[in-house]
Amino acid sequence: MSRKPKKSASEYAQAHRRREQKYILSITPPEGVPISFTRAGIGTRIGAQLLDLTITYGGLIALILLFSTVIAIGYETGEALFALLAFLIRIPYYILTELVWNGQTLGKKITKVRVISANGRRLDPHQVVVRNLLKEAEVFTPIMLLFGIMSSSGWVQTIMAVWLMIVLAIPIFSKQSQRLGDMIAGTCVVEVPKIKQSREITDAGKPLADTFVFETNHLDHYGRFELQSLEGILRDASTSRVAHERDVEVARTIAKKIGYTDRFSSADARKFLSSFYNAQRAHLEARQMFGDRREDKTHRARETDHS
Incomplete structure (x- = not known):
């Protein structure tokens, strides 16, 4: 049996560069200077989402407990109150945090990812609102229906399970790892780059000769x-x-x-x-x-x- 020839160091390096290139997103803003970002991985995005869900649903549970101490709440009333408060907490949380923190929620800050505009321009409020409202239709409402909240129909739960599998698969096969909301809003989720300005390029303590002067x-x-x-x-x-x-x-x-x-x-x-x-x-x-x-x-x- 013949053995496969071992790859050389250069072949390994080329393969590594090709793997890295798959995750690189290059955006050219109106100024014409290309900027490269690393697309956020599916695992990182799920981690950010879980952190945000912990924050929002932690607040939701606290409100439900507060209401239950003031008035007696039956099961059906509690279910309706849960669905209503979940909507009223999630929407402002995601929209306001991404507007204030330039495309980052608390979960995104912790996992070091952010939302950017795919056309290289600044992330505008319209894009933030659209991507987060569509998240309700893509993910949150189907999950609530799947677990029997707002509907107990077996057919509805089956359809929602299929829908969620499709929605979760789209970012995996999307060229820019975009979910439906990102595609419609024209946004992408990328890693926040770690900038390391090394002394090989510049030394802030040693001014260069014949440099240009900037105000x-x-x-x-x-x-x-x-x-x-x-x-x-x-x-x-x-x-x-x-x-x-x-x-x-x-x-x-x-x-x-x-x-x-x-x-x-x-x-x-x-x-x-x-x-x-x-x-x-x-x-x-x-x-x-x-x-x-x-x-x-x-x-x-x-x-x-x-x-």
Whole structure:
């Protein structure tokens, strides 16, 4: 019996990269600078959902117990009250937390995932409302019917069981791991990236020679996610024509976005990006010391919306 030839180290590395690539979601916002995210795994999303259910139903049970101490509640009345309060607690909880915390509920914060807009723009209230209202029709109402709440028909329970299996299977086979609500709302659930700005790229304590000068108003446009994308570009040490053209395009896009009016040649594009990276990183770290965590370029719009 012939043995299969062992894979070389490079073949293992290529296979690992292919597996990782399956979970990468690349989004190009209107500014034209691509941002890569890691799609949240099904297990992580279920974990976040279980945490949120623990929070919401913990509050629900507390309210039911409070009502039962004040007035006598029969089984049918308790069932109707349970269904009503569950709806009234869930909807505001999911919508308000995702609006206030930029696509995160408490469960998503703990598991480090968030909802983003699939078109690269900021997550707007309409998308948040749509995806969470549809969650009621997709998951919560079928679960209540399945367990005999609001209906005791065996046919209804069977249909709901089949429906739930279909709904849970959709994110597994979806290209972007989207459930129905995400597809309709135009949203995706991604991991919150762990940004590690290494000293290989920049040293905040050692200013570079001949760097560009950026004012505070230049640095108020981008956040941690965009900085991570720029870091990926700076890590690419390629000197090819394609890489140079990419650097020039990204540099000019950033300059236009932040209102940087000083001219620079295409030969200085790389230096511009490096200088901007240094300044932007230092700016974000300084803001974070005062409790201002700027996650992405949409923070100004969110501040305006909530003011």
